[in-house]
Amino acid sequence: MSAPVKSEPLGRARVPVRGGAPRTFPRRVRRRTAGPWLHLAPALVVLGGLLAYPIYQLGLISLFHYTQAQVSGGEPTSFQGLGNYQRLFSDPQFWQVLSATVVFAAVCVVSTLVVGCALAVLLTRVRALPRLALMLAALGAWATPAITGSTVWLFLFDPDFGPVNRVLGLGDHSWTYGRFSAFFLVLLEVVWCSFPFVMVTVYAGIRAVPSEVLEAAALDGASQWRIWRSVLAPMLRPILVVVTIQSVIWDFKVFTQIYVMTNGGGIAGQNLVLNVYAYQQAFASSQYSLGAAIGVVMLLILLAVTLVYLRLVRRQGEEL
Template sequence: MVAQDTAVVERTRTARSTAPAPRTPRGRRPGPAPWLLLAPALVVLGGLLAYPVYQLGLISLFHYTQAQVSGGEPTTFEGLGNYAELFGDDRFWQVLRDTVLFAAACVVCTLAVGCALAVLLTRVRAVPRLALMLAALGAWATPAVTGSTVWLLLFDADFGPVNRVLGLGDHAWTYGRLSAFFLVLLEVVWCSFPFVMVTVYAGIRAVPSEVLEAAALDGASQWRIWRSVLAPMLRPILVVVTIQSVIWDFKVFTQIYVMTGGGGIAGQNLVLNVYAYQQAFASSQYSLGAAIGVVMLLILLAVTLVYLRLLRRQGEEW
């Protein structure tokens, strides 16, 4: 079995090494043409992202509440005082921990479902493939509010069909902390896996058929082909969908807010985005809400930079 796996990996590396790769001539650097082509998009993104991020960071440095918004009191500079208050609050660290664990579970489940269905698409006929693609794209196109409402109806304690099928009686999924998180996780995975499925399926279709046939002739199982052949060749695509999933799932708001009624009973299902909303708009502590937003931005930026660095290292080693 070890010899077969080694042969599969060697064949994969040989097939990848034979493909010509474009190289920049030594001693020459890319000209300004790429930046000129990207300039319109950079200008639009700068206008849509740079200014709001600047305002978010600015508000987080001041004492900014409803009194300052209405003009009843002057705005005072707090520096890092809002961040000190935030980091000294045990509730913030609990919400941050729950957010990280919930986002990690959503990312893992989304990638697992999306990759499994992408492989399935390559093994079914045209009609079932088209039906699965249309169903997945329907889930992808459904607005978050609509999807969350539908899932609440499916798991409703009185009229939901899920409890009747499972024989759970009048079990209320949103009352328990873990069951509510699990219900939201199902909805997040349902509306997120189509992006992973379509992207990975496109990557699999681009893999040379000779590589997969060689792995099958060497006696590799489907799981071994995925782990030793497809996953390494699809590493750049997998990194991209992972980063996207981390960003989307870490800043989940609509599903939690709609399905748990604003964060669950006594805030037991709070995540950072909902917590920031409560601080900024429910409590009128706009500066604390902005500070939470800045912390979320820095966390997501750090995650993205780490993944890109790992991708670069793995590419050099491979």
């Protein structure tokens, strides 16, 4: 006669375990995992409405022929499929602007991280009063609107009245005339208004590192650079991932600084980036569908860069 099957108590779940008997876990534990998602549900719904619907509309417009004639109702819209993307990818100017955007954004991100991390370490080495002055100055740069900061930097490097040319003895040299000098001027402004976020975030992470770890590294004779490279950077990697991704997104889609400081993209469009290029196509040329296609391409590029970066970090065993 076979042995009777023992039933599990009510409210418990059987979980099979390799090489042993099934383990039981209360159903209450499984229900707790859904609790945080229920609390986040209202915010997720709001964010979904604010983000998902505009992205849907952007992708939808990029599939149609949508110009000023369609906006005013003079002509009906016509479905183009991937025609706008084919037109975009066959345009040599698009690839020139894309390459310039990638290089410019990469230089901005690296420069911002270097300046922000260096000043964050400096904040841990100075006294309270200099630290407060540096923090206030950085927060002032961070709080300055982009258009205001761009105007100030234009005045500083103005060929007629700017103090920079006078100090350097450059006469009436125009920084916005040449392509590389104009990009360099915009780079300075972008780093100036972006490094405070990196500095404050990394500084908060450094303050959370146990002082015993840093003292032990110093007693072992490690230099400041070695302490940062071998001790602080690995411990701050989750924070550095966040600030890097944020910097990539911000610098890749920079618009105001380029548009204001180069007067809409520079002479003959030599300082165009993708965001300004999309603006010119959508609003200056009334090619709204082409501008939407550029926006979709930018979204996919940023999404791909973020996913690849997160994947590389997770391969190293970091928890984010």
